[in-house]
Amino acid sequence: MKGLRLGDPRTQGSNNIGASNVLRTGSKTAALLTLLFDFSKSLLPIFLYIKATHVSFEYPLGAWFPVCADPWALFVACGAILGHIFPVWLKFKGGKGVATIAGAYILLNPLCFLLGMLVWLAVFLKTKIASLASLSSLCVFLPLFSGYWSLSASGVSSSFYFSLAVAGIVFWAHRANVKRLLTGTEVAFKKN
Numbered sequence: 001m002k003g004l005r006l007g008d009p010r011t012q013g014s015n016n017i018g019a020s021n022v023l024r025t026g027s028k029t030a031a032l033l034t035l036l037f038d039f040s041k042s043l044l045p046i047f048l049y050i051k052a053t054h055v056s057f058e059y060p061l062g063a064w065f066p067v068c069a070d071p072w073a074l075f076v077a078c079g080a081i082l083g084h085i086f087p088v089w090l091k092f093k094g095g096k097g098v099a100t101i102a103g104a105y106i107l108l109n110p111l112c113f114l115l116g117m118l119v120w121l122a123v124f125l126k127t128k129i130a131s132l133a134s135l136s137s138l139c140v141f142l143p144l145f146s147g148y149w150s151l152s153a154s155g156v157s158s159s160f161y162f163s164l165a166v167a168g169i170v171f172w173a174h175r176a177n178v179k180r181l182l183t184g185t186e187v188a189f190k191k192n
C-alpha cells in the first residue's frame with residue numbers, strides 16, 4: 001500500500017490487511033489488488049499441486065461440476081489459508097481468510113465457489129456489511145463442499161474435517177466482527 005501512498009491498513013479502519021479494510025481506506029485499485037493477491041494465495045499453490053501430481057477429478061454432477069478427489073489438495077489449501085491468517089512476517093496478524101478460501105474453492109469445487117459467491121453478493125447488497133456477507137457465504141459453501149464431496153467416491157472424511165477446521169479458523173479470525181454484529185455496531189459500507 002505504501003507504493004500507492006495509502007499508508008498501512010493495519011493502522012486504519014478495522015486495522016486489518018484484507019480487501020474490505022483497504023477499500024475503506026479509500027482506494028478501489030488497492031482493494032482490488034489486495035483481493036486478487038489474497039485470492040491467488042491459495043489458487044496458485046493448489047494449481048501447482050494439481051499440475052505436479054496429476055490429481056484426478058471426479059464428476060458426480062456432470063462434466064461442468066468437477067470435484068478435486070485428492071485429500072492432499074485440502075492440506076495445500078489449509079496451508080495457504082493458515083499462512084494468510086497467521087503470516088510470520090506480520091507477527092501472525094494477517095487477513096481473515098475469506099478471499100483465500102474462495103481461491104481454493106474455485107479449483108477444489110467450482111460449484112460451491114459459485115454458490116458461495118452468490119450468497120456473499122446477495123447478503124452484501126442487502127446489508128452492505130462485508131463481514132456478514134463473508135460469514136454467511138462460509139456457512140453455505142463449507143457444508144455444501146463437504147456434502148458435495150461425499151457424492152464422490154473418495155475423501156468424505158477429509159472434506160468434512162477440512163470444512164470444520166476452515167470454518168472454525170475463519171470464524172475465530174472474525175471474532176471481533178461477530179461481537180459487533182451481535183451488538184449491532186458492525187460498520188456497513190456507505191452507499192454511494
